Amino acid sequence: MATRSAGTRVTRIAMWSGPRNVSTALMRSFGARADCAVVDEPLYAAYLAATTLDHPGRADVLASQPTHWSAAVTGLCQPLPAGRTLQYEKHMAHHLLPEVGRGWLGQVTNAYLIRDPAHVVASYAKVRGEPTLDDLGYPQQVEIFRRHGGPVLDSAALLRDPAGQLRTLCAELGIDFDDAMLSWPPGRRDTDGVWAPHWYAAVEQSTGFAPYRDVPASVPAHLAHLVVAAQPYYDELAAHRI
Template sequence: MRIAMWSGPRNLSTAMMYSFANREDFAAWDEPFYAPYLKATGLDHPLAQEIIASHESDPISVANACLGSIPDEKPHFYMKHMPHHMIDGFPLDWASECVNIHLIRHPARVIASYGRKREQATLSDIGFQQQFDVYEKVGGLIVDSADIRADPRSKLEQICAEIGLEFDPAMLSWEAGPRRFDGVWAKHWYDAVHKSTGFAGAEGPLPDCEDQVELLEQALPIYEKLAKMKV
């Protein structure tokens, strides 16, 4: 089984990658289209040049590898993808050979979290419209990160059942620290998950995002459309 997990930034996506990778039967790949995206767009992201230099930056090669040999000869492959990395001209046909899962999070939480790591976000940065576009093209399962945090075992059991995978309790916890499959961007973005040993608990009230009201108003209707279809 090859899982393409689609998620915008600051959305439990790294914890989910660690969860699946903690199974003995899964290999993991961290945002394989990030380097091609940065090379093609020239965007000034943290560590951009190091990312391009350290990872495959040709989108065709990356797409081919998504369907190539699974690392460490594992039977299953978990690929963490960000929909906004899939710019025009990047191949997406490979995704039809994968189990596609779309991880969503309320945009107020995404905006507040993103702002603590980088400058104020744009709609393109947080990927809501791109995620909806990818969902329309490839279909798949929609899961809200809030539901996972509220009851990790129950939700992970449901996800596994939906995709025909046996649940493994190893998904519920992991050792603290980085992973060898982390992208080089981990040192900027993954400090919290590197300190974690499992999923954080349920979140508190929504942040007000008073300095990003327009962005919230743009993203919220897209999130709500996706949330209506979640499992």
Template sequence: MTTRIAMWSGPRNLSTAMMRSFGARGDCACVDEPFYAHYLLQTGLDHPMRDVIIESQPADWRDARDAMLVATDRPIQYQKHMVQHMLPGMQTDWLADLTNVFLIRAPERVVASFSAKRGLPSPDELGFRRQRELLEELARRGPVPVVIDSADIRRAPRPALATLCDAIGIPFTERMLSWQPGEKPEDGIWGSHWYDAVNNSTGFAGAEGPLPTLDGPLEALAESLQDDYAAVADHRLRID
């Protein structure tokens, strides 16, 4: 029986490094953003490599879900999801059969990182509101999903990952702390645009420094995201 872990994150939030970490275990199959094509088709957003991404995945979310949930010979499956890809109208009852984890990051850091790649984003593109909505929906059904802050992982990878594994009922292994550099077979085709830093990495980067200083529209955007971030962060794991 496979333990299927759904990791719900926004963009620019350590999610690919976490996919590398789980992929390095040796007992885990990874799935990279299965609803991306559906999201692009429904929103009309002009993301880098848009047409190629749409061609690379099922266009309907139901087909993407079914393809993702097929049997695997690994005891663990790690699903990397972007919360903003879960658009209105997409059913969520199937999430009851998954181990749902929410990966969070301070809005100032997300806004600074995303804007360096794509310019000023809309709030919806960053997923903070959708992440809060999804967590609250799952919490009403019970149990409250696990929440972990990317800052805690970068500050103390071993205790953070050991605490996470304990919370979701899988054994921790030291293999999660490092990986071989380069592209991986599970990477979405968009990795050639977005994954340059993680492809050059062999483990988690060190602790982050002070929050970035933002001005003007970027500062206002980060401020508008604080309430949603705080509501999810209230549930985060405490890392010694």
């Protein structure tokens, strides 16, 4: 949704992704735009506070962000830095717990980053042995999409053709494409969450989107049911992908 602040048109994009995707690289892409302010997982601390999950760097995350969703959402509505007219919010869909209010979702431009469930489950199983369907974020993505719509970006298509997919995504979002989105300098950003040392090693070394690798997913047998459960949600979103 576009709003006006002190006479300036501001677009706030909420990009909803599941885990084990290219969400941080996509945040780098938008962060490379001179007109864009990025926000890294603003609901993470509220999610950890509500679930009591023991994630790496938990104490630091809780100290770095509001621990109630309403305060986090209020922070997303603040004026942007001078010269910025675009706010890109990198959201993990599983952070949208049932108790999180939904009213604010109608005040942003929602978009969705999806990945084939077999690849997500195979990747997630390496860092967490027993993920659940809610951990993968597909039901939450579909919930938002059914209410608010918005462009759907498939990570495999993005890696195959970054320029083409980003051009189409920007058109769907109602913003101009910027060639700066295709590359960025390596390193950490001040806008990265305090959890970056635990999760962002690969993206900190990157200077652009990695080439697509067409490798079959190796799903552990005991998690095959999770792929089956997630597939209808993915298929519903994939039918609308750009």
